[in-house]
Amino acid sequence: MAIEQGIWKISDHPQKLKPSALADEALLEDQVMKDIAILNSDWLLIGRQVRTSYDKYVDLLAMDANGSVIIVELKRNKTPRDVVAQTIDYASWVVDLSDSDIAEIYLEFAEKYSRPHASLDEAFEARFRTPLADITINDSHQMVVVATELDASTERIINYLNYNAQISINALFFAAFEDNGNHYLSRAWMIDPDENQERAITKGKKEPWNGEFYTSFGDDRPWELARRFGFIAGGGANWYSKTLSMLSEGDRVWVNIPKTGYVGVGIVTGERCRADEYQFDTEEGPKTLMEMGLTQKYPHLSSGTEDETAEYLVPVRWLHTVDKAHAFSEVGLFGNQNTVCKPTTPKWSHTVNRLKQVWKIQ
Template identity: 65%
Template sequence: MTIEQGIWKLGDKPEKLKPQGLADEGMLEDQIMKDISILSQDWLLIGRQVRTDFDKYIDLLAIDANGTVIVIELKRDKTSRDVVAQAIDYASWVVTLADYQLIEIYQRFAKSYQRPHASLEEAFEDKFGITLDSVSLNENHELVIVATQLDTSSERIINYLNEHAQLSINAMFFAAFEDLGNQYLSRAWMIDPDKTPQTSVKKARKEPWNGEFYASFGDNRPWELARRYGFIAGGGAAWYSKTLAMLSEGDRVWVNIPKTGYVGVAEVTGERCRSDAFLVRTDHGDRRLVDITSVSEYPQIHREIGDDEESAEYLVPVRWIVSFPTSQAWSEVGLFGNQNTVCKPTTPKWQHTVTRLMQKWHLDTPELNY
């Protein structure tokens, strides 16, 4: 299928503008940098000449309002088949990217090319009117080949991948024209963009556990009491309390309050125990926490649970290395989050999260380094 583009000047007699070959297909990259709507008004450019782990460079990288990542590859002086194969190769790398890595790609891009927004969060909200944390980054991806023309074999390959391999790959053809010294571009999609399949991404990439535990301190539990007396907690059902047993004396745990942010890191000083047996040190000696708190302060430990071990509240004693009130909780897009009360994360995002928290809280001390 050959796509022919033309522009006519309207008047008494339509006059076809003179086609002008693109001296350098790479000039499109500069034009796209200035205005991404040349390709699509629904995209946000986040990277240029993005280096992959196998030391190749993606021409342009973009995302849309749904968090879909778009790999944009210019044909330049490559053969048609080579550029299609290269785009698919790049997709094999893009599919592994965690959201924090996309955020870092944008930060480098913004710094190198003086973009109006320094962070992806700001750029995304300005472009689409919604917050970045309201979408799932890189759950889908698309490939777009930018060229003046492709051979028929490459076009057949692109159609096959869309129809039978459910890979969202498309081509955009550009043509240049001249009129009275003015230059114009026209474009045409090979396939209607609304008809290309969405490529779902299942990111199962894992890393060795780094020895750091994650804890979720939620369900309206009294964070200030936990800071004062040194504990993390979970209960109400076995699913919430049993993971606390993963913690042993000497373990380090990073604490997050869901929908609020990270609030502290602590060293575990004892084993999990039921709340009615949890002792805290006071000016009058060791006392049971349940005896020195009111129902309004900590309702979960004042419920009548009797011998129902599964619904009981459980606590683990800790020594806070640092902790902060909820007003100083810290969060940013790309940090690890989980509903489990305690877990041992093995995703790349977890190492990134610990590194960012250490930077944020100035915890670059020898005992906190791996």
């Protein structure tokens, strides 16, 4: 289904802005270089016009907080089917890139385009507040085709690859508009990018999701407060809070503190809510954490913050918890930077089974 985009100026008589041709997609590429959020605010740009081993050039390479590599290809003057085929071809090259290959790609990119961070390690930690050494680079990859429009046949192909072949390829449509000499861009995803991220193509073996949710609880957050009042949390950027929306009442979550270990399992009892607004039951009636005077113990908690950067929580009824000193950690357990995810690797089933054994959970 073709996507039509429009922008209206709000007034007593709404006016539709005049569409203008996106004459040169290199201009769009230049804008993305200045702000990757034009494509996705949860990505880090790591390469531009990256030469492959068979002498072709990938328009843009990006990375997310899990180390997943994103191949971004602009349609330019290629036919819709050609650009999809070429993007998949580039993915066949990306899948074999080593950590050092990707680090080298970023080094060349940073030097050529005078990026603020000289190395991939520096850029990654500055962007995601997590050391690159703590994640697995290029364990999965995604593909994105950027175009002003695609034909119906190509859209059917992309949908088939996603929903039938479980291949993570998406389309991002841009439209340009003009108003009294001012120029604007609008964008629309063909498929929800969060869904696409879940289908990221992993190198390892996949298996059906076992129905158990993984949760990463940042080591800079107050785990003892979370144990006491019953919640999991994330925030500071959309990347860290949006996945909390995946949870519904009755879901079971297993909580891992990165670099520490697994510390709890519980049942979700409510929906995601801003942490400064959620009311807990106390002996003095319903109160927020702020009303209980706990902001000093919870430095991420503050009111008046914009929704995108606010702290969010999901209430949980704990089945079993331990303090950080008794966290369970051993070789072979699953780990991930997403605040919440639905893992489909054999390692996740192994992790849940081990935790059930250790904590005697039925």
